[in-house]
Amino acid sequence: MVRTRFAPSPTGFLHVGGLRTALYNYLFAKQNGGKFVLRIEDTDRERYVEGGVENIIKSLAWSGIKFDEGPFEQSKRLDIYHRHVEQLIKEDHAYYCFCSAERLENLRQKQKDKKIPTGYDGLCRDIDPKEAGQRVQAGERHVIRMKMPVSGETVFNDLIRGEVRFKNELVDDQVLIKSDGYPTYHLAVVVDDHEMKITHIIRGEEWISSVPKHIQLYNFFGWDIPQMAHLPLLLNPDKSKLSKRQGDVSVEDYRQKGYLPEALVNFVAFLGWNPGTDKEFFSLKELVKEFDITKAGRAGAVFNVDKLDWYNKEYIKKLSDKELAKIAEPWFNANKEYSIENKELIERAVGLERERITTLSELPGALKFVFVLPDYPSDLLVWKKSNRQEVAKILPELAKLLNTFSVQAWNMGKLEQGIGEWLAEKGYSVGAALWPMRVALSGQQNSPGPFEIAEVLGKAESLARLDKAIAKII
Numbered sequence: 001m002v003r004t005r006f007a008p009s010p011t012g013f014l015h016v017g018g019l020r021t022a023l024y025n026y027l028f029a030k031q032n033g034g035k036f037v038l039r040i041e042d043t044d045r046e047r048y049v050e051g052g053v054e055n056i057i058k059s060l061a062w063s064g065i066k067f068d069e070g071p072f073e074q075s076k077r078l079d080i081y082h083r084h085v086e087q088l089i090k091e092d093h094a095y096y097c098f099c100s101a102e103r104l105e106n107l108r109q110k111q112k113d114k115k116i117p118t119g120y121d122g123l124c125r126d127i128d129p130k131e132a133g134q135r136v137q138a139g140e141r142h143v144i145r146m147k148m149p150v151s152g153e154t155v156f157n158d159l160i161r162g163e164v165r166f167k168n169e170l171v172d173d174q175v176l177i178k179s180d181g182y183p184t185y186h187l188a189v190v191v192d193d194h195e196m197k198i199t200h201i202i203r204g205e206e207w208i209s210s211v212p213k214h215i216q217l218y219n220f221f222g223w224d225i226p227q228m229a230h231l232p233l234l235l236n237p238d239k240s241k242l243s244k245r246q247g248d249v250s251v252e253d254y255r256q257k258g259y260l261p262e263a264l265v266n267f268v269a270f271l272g273w274n275p276g277t278d279k280e281f282f283s284l285k286e287l288v289k290e291f292d293i294t295k296a297g298r299a300g301a302v303f304n305v306d307k308l309d310w311y312n313k314e315y316i317k318k319l320s321d322k323e324l325a326k327i328a329e330p331w332f333n334a335n336k337e338y339s340i341e342n343k344e345l346i347e348r349a350v351g352l353e354r355e356r357i358t359t360l361s362e363l364p365g366a367l368k369f370v371f372v373l374p375d376y377p378s379d380l381l382v383w384k385k386s387n388r389q390e391v392a393k394i395l396p397e398l399a400k401l402l403n404t405f406s407v408q409a410w411n412m413g414k415l416e417q418g419i420g421e422w423l424a425e426k427g428y429s430v431g432a433a434l435w436p437m438r439v440a441l442s443g444q445q446n447s448p449g450p451f452e453i454a455e456v457l458g459k460a461e462s463l464a465r466l467d468k469a470i471a472k473i474i
Ligand code: GLU
Pocket: 007, 008, 009, 041, 185, 189, 202, 203, 204, 207
């Protein structure tokens, strides 16, 4: 059975790159009737962030990506790693290293000065195991390193990149257990992927250089090696590596700004993959059907926020008034102008801005004029090809006309028709009448059209706003 995993380190929030990794692993598991496992790689205690695990789980849940097993936490599995490293020591695939931090730093500096690749020089590799054991017993500070073969090549077949080869001599004797007793990523990832029966490893390209170490560890243990796929880097539009400096990178940032999970997931799915057709909209279900890891690209994928904005706008357009009001609720609640009593009005009003907003967080601000008429200068009521006298004449007549509409007939269609007929009869230009009507109702230079606003406001409020405008202009 196919089993994939997402193995984040809890160093803060879920990065959009992490979301892509999680998504691809989830899709691959689901399309093969397999299982998707969440594993928290928290053995680097220096990088541990309080609340990091909860943040990741929350962001995954928000995105709709459900894991079947986990979360497994590596920090709770230390004895398992120790058991395995003891085996490696016994079988001479790993050794104790007593080199001090200063020695390693000196070594590094010298290598740098000589312009040769930096890495451990293997000084402790040949210490007699008996002697090494005694020094450990005596409490000497140490780490445990793997014995990387010094010649030959390590080769593997990446599902995306094809054959990848590494010269063993260039690969370090990786530390497996640190001096604090915690395993490094390299030991823990191999042991866990085996123990958790992971069949396919899908992760970011930055991990590819670790693969030769991992393959050697699999070989030392005599285990089957999972299939691997390394995803292209995510890039800023200027082709540099995606970084916080150029914009938001956490899923939580996008959630808070009012991006829909469906839009973010759809967008992220396309970072390094496309269906090879011009179909652009994919629900999670459709992605499960149509995603193909072997068609993922190798070149870096540009994180283009304009494209994400476009997706978000399109997904917002698909929502009914009720749905839009419901999902935008947290943003209305955070805005003190809005109270629970406004709920029904919010539901009626959201349609006014549905096509104009990019994110949900814009909605309360964009709709504020519906709830509180902004103060505006009387000049705003005058259309550019009209004048104050004309507005002062037309607006009271318009108010009178509007008053003749029954509450039942107070809707966009009827208003448009009735006012249209009246305009024709009077010979007023559209702009001279509808501009001041729109400004009177919205108090704004730019807004949705006057009939839509009038319908949302209702008869009484619309007439009250017209009266205010009349008082301003006369
Ligand atoms: N813990 C690693 C990370 O933070 C996981 C790498 C892997 O998937 O093997 O991304």
